[in-house]
Amino acid sequence: MDLLKFNQTRIFATHTVLWIGVWFFFVYFFSYNTTNSLYVTWFSSILLPLTMLTTYATVYYLIPNYLMQKRYWLFGLYSVYVLIFTAFLATVTMIGSFLFISNLKLENTPVMSRNLPFILILIYLVVGLVSFVYILNHNFNTISRNKTLENKILDTQLHLKEQELSYLKKQIHPHFLFNSLNTIYGFALKQSTQTPEIILKLSNLLDYILYQVSEKQVSFQQELDHIEEYISLEQIRFQDTLEVIINKNEIEKNCSIPPMLFIPFVENAFKHGNILNGKLKIRIDFEVSDSHLNFKIENTMISENIDNHQNGIGLENIRKRLDLLFPNHYELETRRFKNRFVATLKINLHE
Structure with a gap:
């Protein structure tokens, strides 16, 4: 039970550090060529949940259920759906931030926050990085489990051979x-x-x-x-x-x-x-x-x-x-x- 709690705490801490890092990543890029730090802070904070949603949907649903199962056509189809949904929410975020944070003053909005392709690139950079780490970790765990299973099988075979040798000697x-x-x-x-x-x-x-x-x-x-x-x-x-x-x-x-x-x-x-x-x-x-x-x-x-x-x-x-x-x-x-x-x-x- 203590080990389970420790693992859960470790996972939570890892995810927390990850998304804090992503938030600073957004702040850094959206601060380009602007001094409106308030807008950048709020825009990055609003964009963060969207990035988390897209990332978790990809990593914990699309990859295990379709990519890992070699259902590539469905994986591609649903990935397009997620991309469209993400682009829609990113557009809503852009419009909402312009309406409620910049007071309808275009000059108060950072240039990068008005560029939808750029925003999607940033989001999917995070999604791609997390997905890569997830797949890498999954493959490592699979290899480790297979190696453990293989060792158990070899140990069992060795034990059976030793028993057979002992029987033949007796x-x-x-x-x-x-x-x-x-x-x-x-x-x-x-x-x-x-x-x-x-x-x-x-x-x-x-x-x-x-x-x-x-x-x-x-x-x-x-x-x-x-x-x-x-x-x-x-x-x-x-x-x-x-x-x-x-x-x-x-x-x-x-x-x-x-x-x-x-x-x-x-x-x-x-x-x-x-x-x-x-x-x-x-x-x-x-x-x-x-x-x-x-x-x-x-x-x-x-x-x-x-x-x-x-x-x-x-x-x-x-x-x-x-x-x-x-x-x-x-x-x-x-x-x-x-x-x-x-x-x-x-x-x-x-x-």
């Missing part, structure tokens, strides 16, 4: 947890001495999943450690039937990536991979530079399961997440061979 966890808990259960039944080690590794992975996964970026080494921790858990489950090879070039310490970026590929390799000739073989290759990241993973599998592997929910979620994280700046290719499945990911980190 879809990774259940299958991994299910397998890990089954492994712990199996080793616990056997009262294996490896059970505490498995629980510790699982604890480390859960710590990463629960806390680091909420970060937008993590170091590449953190992600690699997470993958190796995951593989070591699976190694306990598969025992001698698992063979994993990880190749990587020298990784810069400041290299960072979104968390949980590669683990879905690794999970898919374990979920859909098959043991052939006594082993499930998985090979992972990393090549990272300042601007590019190349990732490749391949696993052995039975040819009948390749279609399920290639079209599974895991890869679909991976593509959705990559579209959100690296729109138009990544290439994901999956290939199938007789007994192998290969996924290749290339990301332009610079973009």
Whole structure:
């Protein structure tokens, strides 16, 4: 309420200052080549309400209802009507001032006050200036409102994308947890001495999943450690039937990536991979530079399961997440061979 009163007071003060300025503007021009200050004062004072009426009619009626609505023909027509009405009242003002202020003495009237075109020019100079400021302010407010609305839309879209990313990341966890808990259960039944080690590794992975996964970026080494921790858990489950090879070039310490970026590929390799000739073989290759990241993973599998592997929910979620994280700046290719499945990911980190 206080802010509303302040704005109303400010608007009133602005209009008051404007019309005082216009009054002095009239006095200045009508004082040309005359010493009759009384006539100039009264004539300017009488002409001021006419100018205010014309200005407000143009600014608050014609411009918003016709010009802003792109009804140009009606705007032009009604502007002519206003001009005729203004010219009529200006003529009445001239005659009335001559009758009642100059005592019917033409020599007592300033030259400029007897010139109707000049009077109309002065009035419409004010109308034009105020209209220009009004349109300028209206356009500025419109741009500001559009910018605010655009920012709200962008914020909403960003929030939705973050929610979708969070949802896609969370879809990774259940299958991994299910397998890990089954492994712990199996080793616990056997009262294996490896059970505490498995629980510790699982604890480390859960710590990463629960806390680091909420970060937008993590170091590449953190992600690699997470993958190796995951593989070591699976190694306990598969025992001698698992063979994993990880190749990587020298990784810069400041290299960072979104968390949980590669683990879905690794999970898919374990979920859909098959043991052939006594082993499930998985090979992972990393090549990272300042601007590019190349990732490749391949696993052995039975040819009948390749279609399920290639079209599974895991890869679909991976593509959705990559579209959100690296729109138009990544290439994901999956290939199938007789007994192998290969996924290749290339990301332009610079973009």
